[in-house]
Amino acid sequence: MSAKKKEQVYNKGLDSAFLAVYNGYSFFIRFFREAFKGRMEFQEIIKQCYAIGNKSLLLIGMTGFITGMVFTKQSRPSLAEFGAVSWLPSLVAIAIVRALAALVTALISAGKIGSSIGAELGSMRVTEQIDAMEVSAVNPFKFLVVTRVLASTISIPILMFYCTAVSLLGAYMNVALNEGTSFRAFFENAFEQITFLDIFTSLAKAVAYGFTIGIVGCYQGYNANKGTEGVGKAANSAVVISMFLIFIEEVIIVQVSNYFRI
Amino acid sequence: METLNRAEETLSGETLSAEPVIEIQDLHKSFGDLHVLRGVDLKVDKGENVVVLGRSGTGKSVLIKIIAGLLRQDRGKCHVLGQEASSLNDKQLRDLRMKIGFSFQNSALYDSMTVRENLEFPLVRNIANLSRSEVNEQIEYVLDAVGLLQTINQVPSELSGGQRKRIGIARTLILKPEIMLYDEPTAGLDPITCLEINELINEVKEKYHTSSIIITHDLTCARATGDRIAMLLDGQFLRQGTFEEVFETQEPQVKSFYDYNFIQ
The missing domain is CATH 1.20.5 (Single alpha-helices involved in coiled-coils or other helix-helix interfaces)
Incomplete structure (x- = not known):
């Protein structure tokens, strides 16, 4: 060349x-x-929230439970070396609340919801359904994009709290089976080290991740072209780009929250 | 280029003056290096059905997408109901689009919605304060007009190609448009269904007093539905006139188009 x-x-x-x-x-x-x-499409937002929650509830529940259980199991030997197994609930709770729950929820949602939004809007674009809305004097951006992004921004934090609860339950099951700790003792110990800032940071992360998954999925789908190949590309790009952005946001939010912690 | 305009058109027993609803002058549109429309001129009078004929890739669909404001021309004028679509703001464009019905080649029905929801979707979003009974009444009226009232609760995947085309037309009729744009209305349909669609296009013109542009390369459809035919070749209208006027020629490109449709 x-x-x-x-x-x-x-x-x-x-x-x-x-x-x-x-x-x-x-x-x-x-x-x-x-x-x-203009007019807000509340009905469509609720429909999308239901679709997002319903689609991911089981998968996030199972993944969260396994994450909590495995993380507890893997952390035990290191703490046991220092004779600090009693700190296990606190350690696990800090890890889950500060990082794991939000990340697990976001990554699963990026794969499940992001790809689904990308493919759905992509196929609507290539079959001219979006053009049909436009020529019917309906704003397709408002009906399709705004509703999905808002639904994803609302639903991901709810799923994140659900994932936190299920992960802690998984961790408790492991601790109860190995150390015989009671439910009350485990959760008292677990929440001892959790601060308002931890919960607020997690919530901020989940909102940012939800918005990212929604907007990236919608952008890829809304601008899809080249027929069915474009639909596949839109779904794939929605997952890859949102996962990449989620990790960047994680780094930024952790840095900002650490500034307040100090 | 030969242009034959009609002064007056008789429609449903009433005489309509030759008032242009669409006026296009020197329209150009390119996609990258591909110059699709190269100075198109077209006038559609009120109550007139104009058929735009041409081979695939000659810019027929691009032309009606510019009229509907889905694409913007690079150069030239495109006046629809006295307004230049490319210079309108969002609200003005929305108001104009309420007067334009667009029937897509693949019907473009919303596949996650039932037929009723497909028809209700543009209606409730564009006409405020309609009661439930008024909405139902209008949906049933247009479905009856296209002869598919029985499909009201079906989803698009349960319908045949011809039924989908009809529902697509019904969805545009629900806003009572003044102009209808049909993109390949008979493409991919069997001959009998094609005839039914041709009849429907003529019925729509009579019942709703619409002016239409029908994009097709089906000459049977062109002859059955068009008051005037415009032949698009290499991004320009080569000939315009009645069906007979357009095809009474020895022009090789026009002749081969005719021969292909009626001899093969």
């Missing part, structure tokens, strides 16, 4: 990267512009 050709390819790639960032930014701004304008 000649140097000129290489430069052309490089410039084209750079152009599309900037264009993608600009389009993503415009979509993000449009969400806030449309969300507070």
Whole structure:
């Protein structure tokens, strides 16, 4: 490949990267512009909240329970070395509340809800259903995007609290089976070290993750093209991009919350 | 290029003046390096059915998407009911779209909704303060008009191709449009269903007094539904006139189009 050709390819790639960032930014701004304008589709938001919760409840419950149980089992030997097994409930609770529950919920939701939103809107785009809404004088962005992003932002924190509870239950089962600790003693010990900041940070994370999963899924689906191939690509990109953004947000939120902790 | 305009059109026993509802001048549209429309001129009078014929990829669907405001032209004028769609704000565009019905090639029915919900969706969002009984009455009226009242509680996946086309048309009729845009209304349908759809297009014109643009490459549909035919070739209208006027020519591209439809 000649140097000129290489430069052309490089410039084209750079152009599309900037264009993608600009389009993503415009979509993000449009969400806030449309969300507070005109009639709110409450019925559709509730329908989407139900769909998101219903789709993920079992999977998040099972994953959360196993995470709590396995994390407790893996942490025991290290604490036992220092004769600190009695700290196990506190350690597990801190890990679950501060990091694990929000991350487990977000990653499972990114896979399950993000891909589903991407595929659904993508297939609506390629079968011209979104165009049909537009020519029927209905705002498809408001009906499809705003409702799904809000539903995801509302549902993920609820699922996160559910995941926290189930993970702690898994941890308790492991501790009860091994150390014979009572339910009350376990939870008193577990919540001793949990502060309001921990819960608030978790909630903030879950809200950010929910918004990210919703907006990335909607963006990918809403802008899908190239037929069925585009639908698959939209679903796949929705998962990959939202997972990547979730980890970036995790780092930022942890840094900010640590600043307040000190 | 040959342009033959009609001065007056008689419709349902009443005489309508030749008032243009769509006026297109020197319309250009490109997608990257592909110059699809290269200076299109078209006028659709009130109460007139204009059929746009042309091979696949000549920009027929692009033309009606520009009219409906789904795409923007690069250059030229596109006046719909006296308004330039590309210069309207969101609210004005929404108001204009309420007067335009668009029947999509693949019907574009909302597949997660029943037929009733498909029809109710644009109605309740565009017309405020309708009671439940008024909504039901209007849904039943348009379903009856397309002859599919019995499908009211079915979902699109349970319908045949022809039924989906009819429901798609019913969904546009519920807002009582002044202009109908049909994108390949008979594509992928058997000959009998094609005839039924052609009849429906003519019935819509009579019952709802609409002006229409019908995009097709089916000459049977063109002859049955069009008051005027416009032949789109290489991004421009090569010929316009009645069916006979357009095809009374030795122009090889037009002749081959005719021969393909009626001889093969």
